[in-house]
Amino acid sequence: MLFIDINDxxxxxxxxxxxxxxxxxxxxxxxxxxxMWAPQMAALRSRFRVLRYDTxxxxxxxxxEGPYSVEQLGRDVVALMDELGIARAHFCGLxxxxxxxxxxxxHAAERIDxxxxxxxxxxxGPAEVWNTRIAKVNSEGxxxxxxxxxxxxxxxxYQQRAPQEVAQVRDMLLQTPxxxxxxxxxxxxxxxxxxxxAGIKAPTLVIAGTHDLATPAKDGKAVxxxxxGARYVELDAAHLSNWEQAERFTATLVDxxxxxx
Numbered sequence: 001m002l003f004i005d006i007n008d009x010x011x012x013x014x015x016x017x018x019x020x021x022x023x024x025x026x027x028x029x030x031x032x033x034x035x036m037w038a039p040q041m042a043a044l045r046s047r048f049r050v051l052r053y054d055t056x057x058x059x060x061x062x063x064x065e066g067p068y069s070v071e072q073l074g075r076d077v078v079a080l081m082d083e084l085g086i087a088r089a090h091f092c093g094l095x096x097x098x099x100x101x102x103x104x105x106x107h108a109a110e111r112i113d114x115x116x117x118x119x120x121x122x123x124x125g126p127a128e129v130w131n132t133r134i135a136k137v138n139s140e141g142x143x144x145x146x147x148x149x150x151x152x153x154x155x156x157x158y159q160q161r162a163p164q165e166v167a168q169v170r171d172m173l174l175q176t177p178x179x180x181x182x183x184x185x186x187x188x189x190x191x192x193x194x195x196x197x198a199g200i201k202a203p204t205l206v207i208a209g210t211h212d213l214a215t216p217a218k219d220g221k222a223v224x225x226x227x228x229g230a231r232y233v234e235l236d237a238a239h240l241s242n243w244e245q246a247e248r249f250t251a252t253l254v255d256x257x258x259x260x261x
Contacts, residue, residue, distance in 0.1 A: 001060065006079035007072070012060035013053035013080065016045040022113070023089035024048040024257065025077065027097030029119075029240070030184050031142075031149065032172040033059025036094070039246035043254055051089070053080060055096070057180025066183020070191045073184075074103035081111060090257050092116035094242060095215060096184060102193045102223075105200035114257055115200065118207040118249075119239050121219035122193040122226070130189035134182045142181065146173045152213040153239040165243055197226050204230040205256040207249065209237040231256065 002013050014034060024044060028036045034052035037044075044050050054061035056068065056076060077100060081089065090113050093101040098120025105115045124130075136144050150159070150170055159166050204227045208220030217234050224232035233252050237244035 003060075004080065004083050006083060007076060009056045009064050009076065010062040011053050011056065011076065011080060013051060015049065015051055015084075016041065017047070017049040019049060021047065021049045022257075023051060023086050025051045025053075025081075025086075025089045025091045027053070027077070027091070027093035027100050028055055028058060029095035029097055030188060031058070031176050031181055032169065033176075035059075036169075036172065036240075037242070038168075039243055040250045040253065043250045047254060047258065048090070051080070051084070051086070053077075055100075055184065057183050058176055061180075063177045063180040063183070066179065067186030067190075068183045069187050070099050070103050070193070071107075073100045073187060074107060077104060078108050078111065087111070088113050090114045090116070092118065092253060093120070094118040095120050095239065096188055099188065099191055099193065102197050102200070105202050105204065105227075106193070106196045109201055112202045115202040115204045116207065116253060116256065117204065117220075117223060119209055119212055119215050119220065119241055120206075120223065121215045122197055122223055123191065124188055124215065124219075127189050130185050134185050137178050137182050137185075142174055142176060142178055146170060149173060154244060155211050155238045158238070158244045162243075169240065169243065194222075194226065197223060198228070200227045200230075203256075205252070206230055206232050207241060207252065208232070208234045209239060209241040209244070210234055211236070211238045212241070214239040
């Protein structure tokens with residue numbers, strides 16, 4: 001296990017793949033950790049030097065006092081790259097990780113080669129919904145919200161055919177520190193990148209899920225339409241499309257990242 005102290009937090013991270021290959025940074029969704037990318041790792045580690053990390057407040061990373069901001073999450077990635085000597089990298093983030101990716105595409109453009117934004121949105125509201133969720137977790141713990149989150153993240157059909165995989169994701173949610181979860185909820189609540197993302201210059205792929213209740217496909221399409229030249233792909237999945245449509249998700253990601261290589 002690898003840890004690094006950056007900004008005001010100790011982050012847990014892992015590096016896979018051979019040295020000398022292009023760097024690819026993977027960023028997890030709200031309520032998960034770096035093992036969220038397990039379905040993709042066999043394919044990715046054979047082609048890239050892959051950096052996964054637990055976003056602050058998640059997994060084995062520290063839980064500094066919140067609330068956090070998307071800018072803070074983005075600056076964590078830049079600091080992590082600096083400490084590891086990574087000048088430029090591809091970046092792929094899902095949900096909150098995608099929001100971090102948008103910030104990087106705008107504010108750290110010189111560090112990003114290709115950008116992949118998955119099951120995400122430039123604005124997720126209203127604020128009252130997030131405030132209610134924060135209050136519920138503060139008073140009742142993560143157990144109180146996990147069943148509803150799972151139903152938003154996976155279609156009923158996937159929950160029936162892949163109960164072991166769903167259980168793995170459920171465990172990630174249950175293991176997420178409540179304080180870390182709510183601090184990151186505030187980052188998502190307070191984010192509005194709709195005007196900024198038009199300035200993204202990196203080649204960008206946006207992946208959405210047809211049945212996504214957390215970040216509907218129309219939100220992903222709006223992100224793609226706002227970024228010059230962005231490619232849009234919609235999968236037959238809910239929120240965690242990298243699990244529900246793992247094979248197609250991985251093939252789409254690898255194809256985009258290796259174009260012209």
